[in-house]
Amino acid sequence: MPFQNAHAPWERHLGSIALLVCAISVLAIGWSYPAGSITQMGPGFFPRIIGFLLLGFGTLSLISEFKTTSEAPGRVHWRNIGFTAASVLAFAGLIDKGGLVPATFVAVMLSKFADRDARPLDAAIYTSLVCLGAWLLFIQILGLPLAAFGRG
Template sequence: MLNTMKKLNLVELSGALCVLLLGVAVMVIARDYPMGSLSRMGTGYFPMILGALLLVIGVVLVFEVARSTEQVVVRIPFRPILMIGLGIITFAFLVERAGLVPATCALVVLGSLAESPFRPVTVLCIAAAMSVISVLLFVKALGLPLSAFGG
């Protein structure tokens, strides 16, 4: 008799269980908020629905992983994780000290280093566009107390 027992993909199973547990946690936290009704939603209505959706998605994922027969090799993408994390930290550090424009440019440049090949002209165009949009949206339209340059 052949051994037809398959191995569970523990990485995918742990991801599915995380989604399921996140849904349960959101629902547990949301139970203390007033639900309201469909026409007059309370503060707990949306989190409860979101938690229920996450729970359902998690259950479906667990069953999918249990049925799956293919094994997935997981490679952790260290460079994107490092560069995007560094970009966010740099933005947070620079936004009050150097201003919104330099912080946005630094974020775009560091974020673009997460992917190869590095295209400097494209990155500079995106950084300039994002800086202009950020100043127009956050400083001018929303009136946030940020300066474009220097703080």
């Protein structure tokens, strides 16, 4: 059944439009900073890259929405939204006091349980591997001033 909404059929395009608005905003703000070059990046280099990527994804998304007929939106998956939001909040709350590894562990474990089929042992193994990867990448390889455990 094609998308039917008597009130506002354009609502299915809101996500793409929001992405395009964000892209234009990022580009407008980033354009006021010097971009530099690829070897000497200025403060406006990365915002421009992100802005153009968002612009591309938003445009592709909008085009695909016009080319396809979709079903009416289904029910809202509150479990997914709740666990994902909780994982982001837990990471933000734990990173300073607990360190990178505990904050990552709690955040990833919470996000894994957004899936009803998640099994505790699989989630624990996956989460441990993500923590190891985060520690290797951010602390060992990139040398970011983050404490692995507790305050640095």
